[in-house]
Amino acid sequence: MTQIYLASQSPRRRELLQQIGVTFDIINASIDETPFNGESPEQLVVRLATEKARAGLAQVSDESAVVIGSDTIVVSPQGEIFGKPQNFADAQRMLNALSNNTHSVMTALAVVTRQQVWSQNVITKVSFCHLSADMIAAYWQTGEPHDKAGAYGIQGFAGQYVNHLQGSYSAVVGLPLYETRQLLDLAIDSVN
Ligand SMILES: Cc1cn([C@H]2C[C@H](O)[C@@H](COP(=O)(O)OP(=O)(O)OP(=O)(O)O)O2)c(=O)[nH]c1=O
Numbered sequence: 001m002t003q004i005y006l007a008s009q010s011p012r013r014r015e016l017l018q019q020i021g022v023t024f025d026i027i028n029a030s031i032d033e034t035p036f037n038g039e040s041p042e043q044l045v046v047r048l049a050t051e052k053a054r055a056g057l058a059q060v061s062d063e064s065a066v067v068i069g070s071d072t073i074v075v076s077p078q079g080e081i082f083g084k085p086q087n088f089a090d091a092q093r094m095l096n097a098l099s100n101n102t103h104s105v106m107t108a109l110a111v112v113t114r115q116q117v118w119s120q121n122v123i124t125k126v127s128f129c130h131l132s133a134d135m136i137a138a139y140w141q142t143g144e145p146h147d148k149a150g151a152y153g154i155q156g157f158a159g160q161y162v163n164h165l166q167g168s169y170s171a172v173v174g175l176p177l178y179e180t181r182q183l184l185d186l187a188i189d190s191v192n
Contacts, residue, residue, distance in 0.1 A: 002188050007056025007069045012174040029055035041075045049108035064191040069110045074150025077101040082150040088140050091151035099131040107171040111183040118183040122176040124167025
């Protein structure tokens, strides 16, 4: 039996992976998420997902382990990378940029074994309605934006701000389920 691990602290990723019937263990793989100078959003998100998966693999001893890592960033309509907000002012800045406009959510997935790395970046276009200053302040008070890239959670209160989505809903929440199944199957086949 191939042992599958999810290198993530995110409760959303755990729930999404459970949703598709995968049996797995959780490992802690904290990495430095600071972008390199001149790094593009695409390069950043794939590098971080891969580093999380590799850091997870380094913590387990079984030779045939398969480890999943993932990272989500929001890319504003102006092309700025939004991770998790530092504070209310940061969340205000992000949500004002997303208001009444379309942004991209990039979730990269990396599946690693001792021999190989598979990775994929899933890009979803999300359109928001107008967010007033009062709406943003009230939303911050819910606590929902605090630990989420771009200062929102589509699966929560912010679902009511989204008037259009093109791409993968599960990727926006934190793990692209179709792509996860595809890459996991490749990795599992390779170790058996
Ligand atoms: C845009 C968006 C992000 N998010 C979440 C997904 C991720 O958990 C988080 C982005 O931060 P990440 O750094 O990708 O992940 P994480 O720190 O929560 O977990 P780990 O690195 O241990 O795997 O934002 C939502 O839950 N809903 C959304 O709509």
